[in-house]
Amino acid sequence: GDIQDPPGRLPVTLLFLSFQLYQMFSYILDYLPGPHNNLFIETDAIKAFVAEEVKLHQASLDPSAPQDFIDCFLSKMQEVRRHNINVPIITNLLWNPRDLRTKVQEEIDRVVGRSRRPCVADRTQMPYTDAVVHEIQRFITLIPMSLPHAVTKDVHFRDYVIPKGTTVFPLLSTALYDSKEFPNPTEFNPGHFLNQNGTFRKSEFFIPFSAGKRICPGEGLARMEIFLFLTAILQNFTLKPVVSPEELSITPTLSGTGNVPPYYQLCAIPR
Numbered sequence: 644g645d646i647q648d649p650p651g652r653l654p655v656t657l658l659f660l661s662f663q664l665y666q667m668f669s670y671i672l673d674y675l676p677g678p679h680n681n682l683f684i685e686t687d688a689i690k691a692f693v694a695e696e697v698k699l700h701q702a703s704l705d706p707s708a709p710q711d712f713i714d715c716f717l718s719k720m721q722e723v724r725r726h727n728i729n730v731p732i733i734t735n736l737l738w739n740p741r742d743l744r745t746k747v748q749e750e751i752d753r754v755v756g757r758s759r760r761p762c763v764a765d766r767t768q769m770p771y772t773d774a775v776v777h778e779i780q781r782f783i784t785l786i787p788m789s790l791p792h793a794v795t796k797d798v799h800f801r802d803y804v805i806p807k808g809t810t811v812f813p814l815l816s817t818a819l820y821d822s823k824e825f826p827n828p829t830e831f832n833p834g835h836f837l838n839q840n841g842t843f844r845k846s847e848f849f850i851p852f853s854a855g856k857r858i859c860p861g862e863g864l865a866r867m868e869i870f871l872f873l874t875a876i877l878q879n880f881t882l883k884p885v886v887s888p889e890e891l892s893i894t895p896t897l898s899g900t901g902n903v904p905p906y907y908q909l910c911a912i913p914r
């Protein structure tokens with residue numbers, strides 16, 4: 644294209660990260676002086692360029708005769724979209740299907756009751772809620788490509804040699820959507836983390852925080868907070884979307900370093 648190669652000065656990975664951080668924290672960064680402000684302008688130029696290219700390609704798209712990579716990508720997007728219509732809409736998981744929410748609330752009522760707040764020690768007695776939290780993290784795959792790493796020596800992997808210094812993105816999504824480990828992986832189903840008898844089923848494929856020496860150091864804190872927030876809210880409230888559940892989309896608004904969930908309004912109805 645005729646764009647002035649603005650990202651050429653930055654390694655691609657840095658550009659990806661900056662783009663994501665800008666999307667997520669622009670409201671803070673906009674107030675700070677510094678060279679990042681140029682990056683934002685350049686990022687806007689890239690976005691405008693991409694939008695224009697997509698528009699042109701969409702106008703001339705013939706899925707049976709793709710002209711280039713963008714055509715192939717657009718065709719695949721259409722295919723996936725068609726496929727996804729059959730996936731039950733779960734409205735960020737807590738309203739629909741109905742029994743999911745009521746089962747979590749029943750478990751909270753049985754194990755915690757209404758007179759005290761939930762605590763972390765309750766989790767071991769709440770396999771269903773624990774499974775729902777795991778399934779949310781598996782399903783949304785918040786950070787699908789982990790963070791970029793580099794190999795410290797030549798690595799032989801299957802039929803390939805990855806030379807020392809190569810940047811690699813570990814695709815956590817391939818484990819989280821593994822169809823042998825999690826049958827029908829595109830469906831939201833807490834059963835992915837439950838044994839037949841209803842006890843919690845641990846899975847080595849559950850790696851939303853990555854794995855190995857550089858695993859997310861915030862894992863313990865994040866998991867504790869997600870559990871406590873969710874259970875404390877559902878102990879006291881039922882969450883209801885303000886539009887009909889079918890109208891809610893759970894497709895991320897941005898996919899890249901992170902799958903950024905869409906915003907929507909909901910009502911918290913006291914129980």
Ligand code: HEM
Pocket residue numbers: 785786789790851852853854857858859860861862864865
């Ligand atoms: C649901 C919440 C979270 C998810 C899904 C998540 C996921 C991740 C992932 C996939 C990585 C990359 C690991 C790798 O390089 O292989 C990471 C790194 C990291 N996370 Fe998290 N994280 C979460 C919450 C947190 C929290 C709450 C903190 C801090 C309080 C935190 C701090 C960090 C830090 C400092 C790193 C870099 C570690 C390193 O490079 O050695 N994260 N996280």
